[in-house]
Amino acid sequence: MIGQALNRVDGPMKVTGRATYAYEYGEAGRPLYGVIVGATIGKGRITRIDTEDAERAGGVSMVMTHQNAPEQGPRDESVSFEYWRAQPVLTGPDVHYYGEPVALVVAGTFEQARAAADLVDVEYATGRGRFVFAADDDETYIPKVVNAGLPTDTAVGDFDAGFSNAAVSVDQLYTTPYELSMPMEPHACLVEPRGEDLVVHVSSQIVDAARTSVAATLRTDPARIHIVTPFVGGGFGSKLGIHAETILAALAARALHRPVKVALTRQQVFQLVGVRPTSSQRVRLGAGHDGRLAAIAHDVTMHTNPDLEFAEQTAATTRSLYAAPHRLTSHRLTPLDLPRGSDVRAPGEAPGLLAVESAMDELAEALGMDPVELRIRNEPTVDPERDVPYSDRHLVDCLREGARRFGWEHRPATPASVREGRWLVGCGMSAAIRGHFQGPTTVRVRLEADGTAVVQTDMTDIGTGTYTVLTQVTGDGLGLPPERVRIELGRSELPASWGSGGSWGAANSSTAAHRACAALREQLLVTARGDARSPLHGRDPADAVFAEGSVRIGDASQTLSEIVAGHHPDGMEAEGQTLFMGDDPNYAAYSIHTYGAHFAEVGVDADTAEIRLRRMLGVFSVGRVLNAKTARSQLIGGMIWGTGAALEEEAVVDPRSGAFVNRDLAQYLVPVHADIPDIDAVILDGYDDKANPLGAKGVGELGICGAGAAVANAVFNATGIRVRDFPITIEKVLPGLPPMDG
Structure with a gap:
């Protein structure tokens, strides 16, 4: 089954509107709506922020600014990867870039929150901002490392000599602009408080990073944070980490004890989710x-x-x-x-x-x-x-x-x-x-008593086909047709992965699923060969073939459901893993x-x-x-x-x-x-x-x-x-x- 052009197994859900995205959750729970107010200067300091008119506006539950925002965990640069770090917002009056959040207005409807956001009155002392890029700027410096931990500079041989002695040479300057990921689905979330816990429905590419980052920012146990993101409407890198809308919604939901939704407008996406450097x-x-x-x-x-x-x-x-x-x-x-x-x-x-x-x-x-x-x-x-x-x-x-x-x-x-x-x-x-x-990824594959396989991992599907590929790998590994494989993705309670990003998602999760299936096959063979009533009793496992929902050795076969139901009525499961590439000798x-x-x-x-x-x-x-x-x-x-x-x-x-x-x-x-x-x-x-x-x-x-x-x-x-x-x-x-x- 691996390699076939199988249609997307989640396709019918998407085209019929049954695939639920982050902002679509929670309507029955009457959520509150948050709108972010962004700075209108690129550098400086807030000298006065007046929220009285906004607070008196109809339906408003809260106006959060740096003056009343809860204390948050600081960014910890010792955490190796950016997306797992705390992402505090509204931490002080300083403005570092245009559009940086200066307030969150929460109200009973989106329209009320948007109208009240216009009533927040902010005065600034404008600083001298640096907004024009020049490659020969006096402040240009050498970073310690570049993205992915790669060395900043490399040198082999004697470039100056080799270049000066070359018969033909090219020496040119090329410039590239600021670019943005521009996923179809803007960055959005719904945060629901449940006692001391928070359920965070968020459009995120890496569940484990989202959970760790939210917990570090809120200074809470990660076990209290539950990330839910079964479908992501595109990411292209912009959803590898969580952003201001998620942290602000979490802070507000915690303070108000109500579900809070926040979505970035398309205009805010340009300022708040990061850009490709020029x-x-x-x-x-x-x-x-x-x-x-x-x-x-x-x-x-x-x-x-x-x-x-x-x-x-x-x-x-x-x-x-x-x-x-x-x-x-x-x-x-x-x-x-x-x-x-x-x-x-x-x-x-x-x-x-x-x-x-x-x-x-x-x-x-x-x-x-x-x-x-x-x-x-x-x-x-x-x-x-x-x-x-x-x-x-x-x-x-x-x-x-x-x-x-x-x-x-x-x-x-x-x-x-x-x-x-x-x-x-x-x-x-x-x-x-x-x-x-390659990144660390764990996939659990569970065989139910009816012979159905359930694949579980917090891996995400950002529209690239994770549901389908894992269906194929698992079906191939256990000899099951696609309709007898169910994929569960995008929840923090599932085994952790590096999610979708860097083109590593499919290979990581598929390899882990492949290994989990291999472990399950071994368990099934041990069980069947050890059962005197099984037609596979005493047969050579080296000759085993898994196909069409059964395992066959020579002229004898038995269905997976018979093996599981007879010996593991509650089901059986195994986990497969991939290592971080730094730990893999290859x-x-x-x-x-x-x-x-x-x-x-x-x-x-x-x-x-x-x-x-x-x-x-x-x-x-x-x-x-x-x-x-x-x-x-x-x-x-x-x-x-x-x-x-x-x-x-x-x-x-x-x-x-x-x-x-x-x-x-x-x-x-x-x-x-x-x-x-x-x-x-x-x-x-x-x-x-x-x-x-x-x-x-x-x-x-x-x-x-x-x-x-x-x-x-x-x-x-x-x-x-x-x-x-x-x-x-x-x-x-x-x-x-x-x-x-x-």
Whole structure:
């Protein structure tokens, strides 16, 4: 069953509206509604806050500010991962960024709370805010580590010598903007007090992190916090941790002894859930006339909030991608009074490959070499910085198969040389790489007396197919059809996992489920073989086959329900686990990644510089595929996000206040159906036995990696115009368009 294109088992619930999301809980319990009041300055201090009019407004139960907010636990930097730390709010009068919560208004209806929120009168002493990013800022500094605990800088060989002696070189600066995750479901929660406990219905990607963070903030026993999140309407990194709406709802529910709902507006999402840092990336490539790289350097400077450091691992993408004896990577941070940087859709790899793969295209142009061939010539045999073997690397296969399927041999060799009517037509490509991560995860599989399997883990489904994939893995492991497998997810009382994020969710939870099924099979065989009444009594377990709800050894068989009901009438269960990657020797001994190759064709209007994607292909190597349909869907979704990063996405900061001025989906552009025509994703057969026993690796974010660069390189091929400041917009292309004939 593993690998089949099984339809989503939760699909009928979603399309009929029976899948309940965080904000949809609690209507029968008559919850109160909270609305957050945000700061209208980007830096400074509250000098006066008057809540009397708001408190007198109809239906208002509470107005919480820093003056009456309960004491909360401080952020503990000794906690290794950000999302497990306390997240205190309303802790004082200081304002650190525009939109930071300064009050919560709670009332009987949402409309009452929203109206009263407008009555909160706040006066500020405005401070000197730093809102404009400059890579050469005097305050730029070196972080100790970057995201995921990776080293800040790396150096191999003598880059300066290798680069200066190279026959052909590229030295360019690429800039990427602030971006946001923009899930369809805004961040929302309902918190219900039950005695000393709180039940938190929240849209969260990692249940254990949410529970630990809420408990640490409220200074309570984590056992008192019950997280419920069976369905998440998208996250893309923005829901890895909990945010102000959840903490404020919890504080209010505790104080009022009533359920409290709080949802961020789409505008508040822009200020309160973290952004991808803007970046300035210098990429230097030095090569011989044969195209072989002698030197490669990737130096990144990005913004960070001065109080909440975040260093995206943007240059880490370059460390394992291409062979070159002389190498440098570095990360630097420039503090700005803006919302903290955060994980956004393939953090590090997405913006990093946008720059590096654009630079590789520039090198191919300088050499007069085919871009696919250039990448193949620089294929390493071992990880060039760690000096360990790759676990399973098929990047060259992706490149060749993609070129064949796309018809790359027909690509215009000369930029701006092909026109169809008013459209300039061009093709571009790029390589893709993403690290495969593994985190501690436990899955419990229980067999009921009727032969039904129940899979339990706090793992979440953010729309990527967790319910379906775990159904397949468990059905395969116990020989059960999908309808006899039930999946229970997203509750903190279930065995803990690292949830959904970083493309680790499916592989972690599936591996743990696979191991739990193996333990159950062993228990079943021991029970059956030890029962003199069983047809399997005394048979060799090595010959056992689990299929169609039965176990068969030779010509004898017995149903699972007979074995369980006869000896374990209350059911039987087993747990499977995965380790943190730092505790798994394979992750030290091998370089474990996923790979891909993107190919894109664009048309650029010769009069208006309007850019249209015409077709796009991605070919990927991800080890073993768990579900062919959901994997392809995720990869296509990633390719669409990559296209958006190349052509559309950009959050613009008002340099006077630090506010994002285009903070809605009318002005913050993401791809829509009309932008995306013919896209296909092909997955090569594979199995990476160093990643896990299933041989499967992460899929979700790989589709984004490199996709934007393929589109950018196609724009250059169509027009001869190289845009290095992303996104590529009409204003950046129009001045350089070649004149129309005649």
